[in-house]
Amino acid sequence: MSEKLKVAFYWAASCGGCEIAVLDINEKILDVVAKADLVFWPVALDIKYKDVEAMPDKYIDVCLFNGAIRNSEQEHMAKLLRQKSKVLVAFGSCACDGCVVGLGNLWNKEKIFERAYLETPSTKNPQAVTPQTRVQVKEGELELPEFYDTVKTLAQTVDVDYFISGCPPPVPRVIETFEAILSGKLPPKGSSFLLNKSVCDECPREKKDRKITQIKRIYEIEDDFKTCFLDQGVICMGPATRGGCNAQCLKANIPCTGCGGPAPKITDQGAAMMSA
Known part of the structure; x- marks a missing residue:
């Protein structure tokens, strides 16, 4: 029996609909798990970032990466998964084109924080507290990813092999993507699966x-x-x-x-x- 493919999924700046789209292929998911092992999928499996960092380079056969790049954590994971993956697929509109998340580029970080944490009618924030990358509390130092001024697509951050846009990607195209991956019959680099x-x-x-x-x-x-x-x-x-x-x-x-x-x-x- 041939060795199973190693497949990874990651969710960056997006709504999560692309994660559901993977399951929308219904019973076809059985064909995927018969030929592939999921080695990283934070939304479904308890696998830590350190586990990915410990993987040899190009250990992952295919990574489907959904979501745009909005903060430093997502940028780190995009670069790490590019390093660890033989094939990287921009999965969904946010990863491919920015989509709704990309509307954030109409404003900068300061204006977004003002609106989200200070100006909305339902917000009560008399001390005008906004998220900080580091804050000291009695238990120690807490750290958050840095929120960037600019939203970027996956291809603006790392080299991408294939694209499948859609919000979320259409089920027939997701099935065709998996079939191409499992059969090894991938199109030329840079192609869209739409x-x-x-x-x-x-x-x-x-x-x-x-x-x-x-x-x-x-x-x-x-x-x-x-x-x-x-x-x-x-x-x-x-x-x-x-x-x-x-x-x-x-x-x-x-x-x-x-x-x-x-x-x-x-x-x-x-x-x-x-x-x-």
Whole structure:
């Protein structure tokens, strides 16, 4: 019997939905555990950072890393898991593109702390205490990771081999990712495990001229459930977003929010949307 693959998962700055997406493959998880051992998954297994640090370099065959890099702990783990892994996969929109966490880049650390710990109506903080990297208490010194001014993607922090965006990644694409990993039939480095087309290509809604004369909210239109949202004046990111999700949101009558990241051959998703 061949030796099992060694697989790791890590959760950085994200909501945790990508962790659930791994389990959303349902009974296919049995195929994974039959051929792979989980050597690091903090959300599910009691394995410490020191255990990873003790592993030989490239001991982990594949690491699926979800979440952006928001603080010093996450940066340390990104660099450590890159060192210990033969293949590193940016798993989910936050790791690939920053996603919701990346909105923090509209402000700096000072402004975020002011809002979170001082200004919100439900906050009672008369001493204006904010998180510190170190604080001395009678039991000793407590330490927290340093909160950075800037959110970075995984690829802005370390070298990444593959990408699978989505918030969370679509189940069929997660299954295909695991199948490629388990079979050893990986695509060229830098590839995305999403499809090489846009969400528009998967959307069943009828496209017309897309000449928007007025931008509307979804509740402001009489949706016929057939016509392209853009033709109805509602912003939909489908033309600029990589497909592979089978247009799930659009089939539930919700415009695409762009979580699949830039469509093929597009580097600036926002600029591409402006000319869609």
